[in-house]
Amino acid sequence: MTDTAVATTSFVEKLEAARRASVTLATAKADLKNAALQAIAVAVVDNTARILEANELDLANGRDNGLSTGLQDRLTLTDARLVSLADAVNEIVALTDPVGQVVRGSTLPNGVGLTQVRVPFGVIGTIYEARPNVTIDIAALALKSGNAVVLRGGSAAQNTNRVLVDVIQDALASVGLPVEAVQTIDEFGRDGAKQLMQARGLVDVLIPRGSADLINTVVQESKVPVIETGAGVVHVYLDESADEAMAVEIVHNAKVQRPSVCNALETLLVNASSAPRLLPPVLARLRASGVTIHADERTAALFADTVAATEDDWSTEYMSLDLAVRVVDDLDAAMDHIRAYSTHHTESIITNDVANAERFLSEVDSAVVMVNASTRFTDGGEFGFGAEVGISTQKLHARGPMGLGELTSTKWVVRGSGQVRG
């Protein structure tokens, strides 16, 4: 099917079918949802040949259309990648079902019982790029949390996604769940994404996954409430009292261990009085791992062969072995810098001063604030949530690493025995 094919089911019909499916899913027991997830994991591996054939078609189109090698790599599925996708689905089986969890409760003075419980959103929409792994990942997370999901993937992956959704729907049917619990709207092309963003009332929440541009477009245009996962211009501040060995290890880990992810360090701030002591060993260790240092003047005076930092460096999420480094006068100057340039993802202070640590934790307005720890810990898996839905940098609903619980809403259950209000 191509963008110009005639859709046999209308867009609104698909969303209405998702709503009906969501009613069934909302009360489906964890056993049944887990059986569906296990069936999906098996089916993804069993259908390897069919999936890879569709993927090869997308890759061939991509090469013809000049898709960059980076994007081609993200689009590519292999036997091994499908096995690891299936493994990830099986890991979601092992997680606790968030639906029905009691958040809080009380008995009112008149005897009325009050319980706030987690319930699914209903229908989740998601808009993402040509990464077929997201198709499996988000479908599994939505299913486990009792939500129907409507998928709009990048058009460069549409053949792969169509087969993946077929495979998922067959698995759903095999356990008796409605196939409309997982649907693609790729056949509506770009217009589908636009319509999804307008579908207030039919879609409960929209989760964009991908580049900052994609997320920003959805945030700006959507009339459906959005859960935003944002970019990370992440800071570490080396305070005057920072331990040298700790500073070296944490900065190295935060920058080098996996530079392409959002919790990796992008800007290092160093207290002026400790810079002569700390910067040479910290930067030498980074350089040994191939990191390019974008240095302000005071840093360049303490460490040779750096690149001069420009104003742009302070707001750049490199996602590579590059690091911006700036010497600041004191803690206040460090927090001023963070306030001006941070994306409010994760910031860490390395210090042995209790008062400075507490000020930093209290005053820095980011999703995750740390003392004496690597910023790489900002991660759903590391936090013990099991699954990685994404890292929210917005303040509404979810902030920081999102687990399955963040894919739910709540409802209040009130149990009376005839009480009326006086």
Add this chain to the structure above:
Amino acid sequence: MTDTAVATTSFVEKLEAARRASVTLATAKADLKNAALQAIAVAVVDNTARILEANELDLANGRDNGLSTGLQDRLTLTDARLVSLADAVNEIVALTDPVGQVVRGSTLPNGVGLTQVRVPFGVIGTIYEARPNVTIDIAALALKSGNAVVLRGGSAAQNTNRVLVDVIQDALASVGLPVEAVQTIDEFGRDGAKQLMQARGLVDVLIPRGSADLINTVVQESKVPVIETGAGVVHVYLDESADEAMAVEIVHNAKVQRPSVCNALETLLVNASSAPRLLPPVLARLRASGVTIHADERTAALFADTVAATEDDWSTEYMSLDLAVRVVDDLDAAMDHIRAYSTHHTESIITNDVANAERFLSEVDSAVVMVNASTRFTDGGEFGFGAEVGISTQKLHARGPMGLGELTSTKWVVRGSGQVRG
């Protein structure tokens, strides 16, 4: 000042000042915020003459401009109303500060300590109608929860609001808090509301208060995340096994006790087999209190002198002594009706059947679901939250009655001793 006056401070400058004030407020201790609230309560009463003079000017303009008597009533302040507004502010003093409350926490296997704590949003924007009580109310709630607030009230109340904000700002200054914690943008007229809805990044969350039209406009147009407080087309379903006395009392309380509020009953659904037993006493009691019955055919066959219900009645929030009544075949038909017409605010089942009660609580997708209780209990005060921020009918962030905690976000605080990720 009128709509055409030249603004001395630009719109963006005001929002930036609010942001700076929010940084101070975010770490202000409860003692200081409470002192500010107490100063506001005193100042509102002390400045009665000045406030009523401005209010009389707005009322005179309203009469000249043909403002309806209902809107004039909502606009009117009196000595007594100011005292009760001051009392309400003092009640907020007594509430627990939500900022710093620990939501959850754990120690990771590597010894890293993890705590999720409540923090203010930062800057709250609010758009409301010509009800000056909202000015005091929302300013006090925002202050207690550590947020700066930017107010856009209805232009018909702009003289009153300007004086109220002056009074609040003087009270803030008297305890040493920044006056920009509470600002009005009324001087920018309608354009101010539009700009506020575009101010993503400067304003963290927007809370519209008022009519369904106002809320819908904000929800549709805002690029800033919105907390929506919605209309209540509230249902009670009388099941086959409903106790007659309980049905009579709960339906009467839900409809009659305060018909003008969102948790009041609007549509009564009755199981067909119990309708001959229940409808005559239930409707007789309502009629004795002056309720007009908008009846479907099956209801009209059981109770004389009703008005014929039209399709529109099923989705009308009367907010008056009117009630739509429909006989349905069974629980499934009742839930189908609710699914089709509810605004997902509050629905209650009256029953003595455990299985039906549990199905209703589980399957009805509303902010509050009840068994054997009056829908009038859906209220922040009744739920023990102390303050009434509003009742959210959306699923993101807050659902149901909102207390001070719902005016906060969270942040993760991570305390390590040099841990890096392996």
